[in-house]
């Protein structure tokens with residue numbers, strides 16, 4: 151469906167919503183929210199699309215009559231938008247969610263590294279290559295922000311291999327300035343200063359040539375006062391981007407790499423586990439050991455680093471003493487999404503109403519080894535923090551309630567020591583964490599084979615110990631867990647696991663250790679084996695939710711962890727309150743799905759993954775309880791916003807533009823799957839439905855629906871200019887495993 155015409159310049163993002171079908175859809179929703187629910191809890195509840203039909207003018211209407219012409223698995227496109235299949239571009243790709251979930255970051259290699267450094271070869275999950283977008287001649291960092299006549303300030307002096315001559319660099323080293331965003335650097339625009347300096351692809355907007363009295367002409371950088379302090383959520387050095395939190399210093403990463411970062415709580419708890427293993431039940435009755443103060447490193451003695459972690463020596467907090475967490479119908483959750491759930495994308499979703507956000511899955515081992523790339527995953531944007539906690543300067547560390555924060559970190563680990571140390575180090579170095587979630591759903595083969603991700607579903611005792619340990623070492627940060635229905639198809643085990651996580655296994659109950667203390671359980675309603683085949687099993691999710699709800703009162707008798715209700719809790723539900731919350735996940739593509747599962751699934755909230763990638767305004771739909779038939783130019787506006795967010799975060803130099811483009815293309819591989827509600831014959835849209843070949847209501851809408859990577863590149867060029875000669879885009883779909891070189 152390659153579009154013939156592409157608008158030369160991006161339209162503004164301020165287009166008004168095309169709401170012509172909204173009233174009708176709302177009307178239908180109201181009908182649906184009524185009596186459609188079937189009585190048996192095992193019967194799939196239908197808020198069925200079959201009562202909606204459309205008029206010739208393209209407006210959906212409800213006729214109250216069941217329709218039989220909705221083909222299973224096929225999106226019902228209105229006749230007038232269908233196109234001849236022979237016009238389809240042969241390079242267009244089919245959606246492959248398994249490949250998408252597994253793509254990109256080489257998780258298996260990271261786990262393998264944890265087992266002695268052996269790297270794996272091949273496999274669909276192997277990190278894909280994108281080429282290097284670099285300047286032909288690279289400017290020395292010491293000159294990036296300098297004026298032309300500034301004294302040379304490079305510590306490598308004449309031995310430096312990078313260019314120091316700014317004029318030469320501008321002439322021969324870098325590509326011409328970008329003319330997108332009206333040629334104005336998006337970072338300079340909001341911040342008044344661009345840290346990429348001369349390397350910025352919009353350098354012309356923040357530099358000029360001045361003529362001195364002696365007639366000499368000098369290239370100088372300019373700054374402007376934007377009257378705002380963007381330091382609020384910045385925890386470390388300047389180059390980390392605008393309003394970014396959870397930035398860990400290079401010194402801390404080096405200490406981790408050199409194993410000089412003391413982790414006394416984990417060490418103490420691991421010793422306790424060891425004793426328990428060796429001595430059997432006698433010692434098991436002892437409460438988790440109190441972490442002993444450890445010797446300070448030389449650095450700490452001299453520089454006073456890590457003083458804040460004196461609290462390591464305090465006894466572990468009981469779950470009830472941790473910061474309170476909250477989930478309710480009004481807090482839809484953006485799922486953890488490897489590669490796709492990057493900071494710029496989450497920022498976009500938050501601006502559209504996502505109330506809880508998760509980092510991409512970060513592997514525990516590389517985190518405790520101080521690996522830069524892994525630590526980048528737990529950075530958050532200031533919009534993911536609670537606004538009242540901002541101060542004009544400095545960082546706010548003491549959140550009273552976890553619900554003051556939207557952002558949490560998800561980790562994966564296959565061994566207790568990795569999970570515990572990761573948790574301790576995260577809570578020590580990242581002040582902005584709502585919770586830490588342990589991934590028990592990752593289906594990737596090598597992750598599974600090494601005992602992490604969904605393998606933990608079948609290692610219930612180990613999992614319980616890991617979670618209890620994480621709770622001991624995490625201080626006031628709550629611990630949550632994300633699971634699947636089970637490992638094997640048709641052998642669901644989640645109910646059993648939920649029971650154990652809420653009440654604790656028999657041994658833990660006998661020894662007085664009590665439950666694992668998880669603050670929330672999220673259940674993705676599919677098994678590992680099933681991957682994305684068939685729909686998520688919301689009936690089973692409801693059963694598990696029901697069980698947890700009932701266990702809450704049982705649990706109150708065996709533990710002191712009943713959560714104090716507060717105003718939000720009470721408004722959300724009248725059920726007996728206690729830990730943990732229960733969140734359902736799977737196949738949500740609209741507010742209708744969301745409302746249905748909230749009502750029928752007995753869950754506290756729902757998590758949304760692909761639905762948010764396909765249409766990030768799903769959060770706005772949930773908040774306003776209506777379909778939003780976004781116009782193509784509005785959708786392009788979101789792409790523009792992502793590009794801006796990306797440049798702010800990854801930088802506006804050649805490398806930053808390349809990184810932004812790479813992640814934008816990744817996202818476009820999902821967003822192209824959106825079928826505008828205005829061209830659907832029946833509602834609601836279904837995540838599993840595939841559309842026949844169709845054209846949009848405008849050339850732009852057609853372009854945005856294109857599954858052809860060349861069109862994604864065209865779209866990226868509207869905001870990021872022509873691709874770099876070395877930029878490659880390698881699609882994630884194994885079935886089309888050709889390498890594509892971007893034109894340009």
Ligand SMILES: Cc1cc2nc3c(=O)[nH]c(=O)nc-3n(C[C@H](O)[C@H](O)[C@H](O)COP(=O)(O)O)c2cc1C
Nearest residue numbers: 250251485486487488511674736737738758759760
């Ligand atoms: C591209 C992609 C990346 C994902 N990455 C993660 C991840 O890092 N951690 C995780 O727990 N689940 C991950 N998932 C699974 C989702 O969080 C979610 O459980 C699953 O997609 C079902 O939700 P949905 O039907 O709303 O898509 C990923 C899914 C996709 C499609």
